[in-house]
Amino acid sequence: MVRFDGSHTQSAGPDGSRSVGLNVPSSVRLEVPRSLRLDGPYRPSRDPTVIVLLLIVLGAVTASLLGIGPAEGIGDGSGPVFPIVGGGDGERTVELEVSVNETDVTVGDPVRIRVTTPDGRPVSNATVRVDGATYRTDDRGFVVHAFPTPGNHEVRATKPAAGNTRYVGTTATVDVERRTVALSVTANRTSVEAGGAVQVRVTLPDGSPTNATVEVGEDELPTGPDGTAVVRVPAAGTYDVTATKPSNRTVRYDADPVELDVVRRAVDLRVTVAGGPPVVGERVTLRVTRADTGDPVAATVVVDGRQRSTGPEGTLDVDLNEAGTLAVTARADPTPSVRFRPENATVEVRKRTVSLSLSPSSDVVGYGEPVTFVLRRTDTDRRVAGTVDVAGNELSTDRNGTLTVVFLPPGPAPEGVRGAGDGIAHGETVTLLRGSSGDGDRAGPLHETIAGGDGPLVAVGLDPGVVPVRGVRDPSATEWFDPAGREVLLLGPKFVLADVDAPDAVPPGETVTATVTVENRGNEDGATVVTYRIGDRRVRERVAVAAGERTTVELVVTAPGTPGRYAGVVAVDGDRVERTVDVGGNASDGAWIGDRPSREAGAAKRPQLCN
Structure with missing residues (x-):
């Protein structure tokens, strides 16, 4: 029995014969059975060399038939080789395989295609046909090819037979994708108010602008030739701004979005x-x-x-x-x-504006006749408290908006009226105490309301004529009050001294004559008393003068019996002139006052009232 460890090699000669060599390692031991030992007569069947050779030949043939071992040689040559020359026309078949060294194949990119045997050994000088081009593999089994279009491409690898080795060609399919071009998307701002304009620019990898469609939310806007588009986002939020561009046969486009923060x-x-x-x-x-x-x-x-x-x-x-x-x-x-x-x-x-109305009890009054004014609101006709301005005199109404006044002629206070002192001036206001009556220097009785009755009464000293009256009221928290204006016609005479002619020096105890002209500048006929006095000697004479007319009277008084300088006075109502009279001096006559001009024509007529 023969045992060995190692490997074998086989090779084909030019004539087709095959030799087998054994690489027998040093661990091989040959054990010869006793029946094969040479200590007896020689027999070929018992010759160990013949038996070993036969066993080797049989093993080599079996190995060749089963395809065990490389075609060129196997092993590491550490043991002896036993050449075996075999005859016959046995042939080995090797299938070719094609692989691509890229996971993803894109159009236009150089790709290395490799041809190998099933066990991965490179096949040199193989023919590779792809896309109409033909290549020869190098020593490492490679060819380089750039696929011009996307899609499925067939790669065919073949190699002619070499010796007793026949190569089986193969065809592989390569899926080629479009080339991806990354679009660059930039914006002139990354934060904007809603509705604000943002300029977006799209460029190719080399920086050149390109036509594309800019997408923001649900909006799509085409760029212009300069690769820009102006977008406006109406609502607040965070948006991805990206760009798309239609693919062609060889290129597809991709873009990384830009984040846009839109605030309200x-x-x-x-x-x-x-x-x-x-x-x-x-x-x-x-x-x-x-x-x-x-x-x-x-x-x-x-x-x-x-x-x-x-x-x-x-x-x-x-x-x-x-x-x-x-x-x-x-x-x-x-x-x-x-x-x-x-x-x-x-x-x-x-404040709301409310108009006032002022109603007098009579539009025409005479001296001493009371007139009652009532102040009202025009919106409700309700009486309201306020102030009545009578010829510049502000007089308060009672709480019911009522004010009663009486007009007096300027001058000495009429008898029977208390509270006016020595008299009343034009435009002056006094409070009269009514009660007793009597006769005074004034002609004509006053109205019984003054002469009689009880309680105070407001009197205003005025010349006859049109009296302006105005009703006012202070504003409240919610209302302004428009004043109300009225006019009242005051009737009565107004007597003035128009001319006085009297001596400045007289003998003691002799009579003296003064010539006095009295003019009625009022709007009614009337009578009054003219007084002429030297010292304590006086004379009075009642005269009647029609409205707008004059009358002249002579007043005779006896001069004091004691010489001296005395005050001489001529008076009518509130008008008077005074001169110093020398009693005991040389008698002389003189005009105490020049002839006073009459009032302008028509002044004594009744004026028309304005309501």
């Missing part, structure tokens, strides 16, 4: 009052709108601390109960694109 745009609110200027007591409509567009805004409105809400139309009805400054604050919830800044506004509420 700040818009001011406006609060306005519909209609004209607001007036207290009215109901007005407040309107809340956007300051940028004027569109209405549903808002929360605080009016003087009270919170209310408008409807979608942005309006709110407000009752104005007080005059003055009304504080209004408006706020609104944000929209997807806008945040609203609150509006703090003020509304000036004006």
